[in-house]
Amino acid sequence: MTSAAAKRRLGVLISGRGSNMLALAAAAAEPGFPAEIACVIANKADAAGLGLATARGIPAIAVAHRDYPDKVAFEQAMTAELEARGVELVCLAGFMRLLSPWFIDRWRDRLINIHPSLLPAYKGLDTHARALADGVRIAGCTVHYVRAEVDTGPIVAQAAVPVLPGDTPDSLAARILTAEHRLYSYAVAMIATGAAVVHGDRVDIDPARAGDGTARLFAPALPAL
Incomplete structure (x- = not known):
């Protein structure tokens, strides 16, 4: 503890x-x-x-x-x-x-942000509407260190969510926001414990201290083996 x-x-x-x-x-x-x-x-x-x-x-x-x-x-x-x-x-x-x-x-290197897309895709505003207009199947959110150019900087962690049939910008935003609430604290914990360390333009992750990173989300779902 x-x-x-x-x-x-x-x-x-x-x-x-x-x-x-x-x-x-x-x-x-x-x-x-x-x-x-x-x-x-x-x-x-x-x-x-x-x-x-x-x-x-x-x-x-x-x-x-x-x-x-x-x-x-x-x-x-x-x-x-x-x-x-x-x-x-x-x-x-x-x-x-x-x-x-x-x-x-x-x-510098002590300032982080959470952005509602899987950066480097969909920087800036209206991320959900733009993703839906492009017909993507996976959306999500990113925690990253802040640099002078908007929505750039070394990526700490990302979470993916499915884009579902009939999604609107609001429904997709709500699903991503739920993921944001989990991801931000996870990213902060990795930084605070030293499991994630920024070096220049990249963040190095210590797999032994970052927990189980094997789970992946795919949409549509992959067929069972």
């Missing part, structure tokens, strides 16, 4: 309700999870996730981007809050602001 003193301290950035933040909070509440949420920061004072974090005993801070003259001043204020709480890993969880190269460099 991981001791409380050894847990990796997380800072979670949100803009709204922060469902992935809540999933991380639930994981962090489990005995032995190797990370804890040191703070949740929202760029909107009325973000619903602030109250949800507070109800769980997590320090919740509003750093409203509109209160600052420019992006760097806003990001410097966020950085001050993160550093004051000893944050070691910053997790973007529905944070709807593009970050500047300054912030990304400041937190």
Whole structure:
């Protein structure tokens, strides 16, 4: 079991309700999870996730981007809050602001994001509609380290879900979101325990410490042997 003193301290950035933040909070509440949420920061004072974090005993801070003259001043204020709480890993969880190269460099290899596609496919917005328009059979989500170019950076972990007949962007999004909630905490745990280590443009995974990675999802289902 991981001791409380050894847990990796997380800072979670949100803009709204922060469902992935809540999933991380639930994981962090489990005995032995190797990370804890040191703070949740929202760029909107009325973000619903602030109250949800507070109800769980997590320090919740509003750093409203509109209160600052420019992006760097806003990001410097966020950085001050993160550093004051000893944050070691910053997790973007529905944070709807593009970050500047300054912030990304400041937190290089300590800043991760979850994106609702199997990167490098479908970077950017409208991922589910674009995937459906292309007729893909597998969709999913990706946890990756953040780099200056949007939705790039070394991949930590991915989860795949089937695209089903009759899917809409909303139904596919809901299925992927369920996978996101499981994947994010898994990726954070791998980083916190050293099972996943970033080196330049790649993440090296220690198979002995990453758990069983043999399960695979195929759609349509493969025939039984």
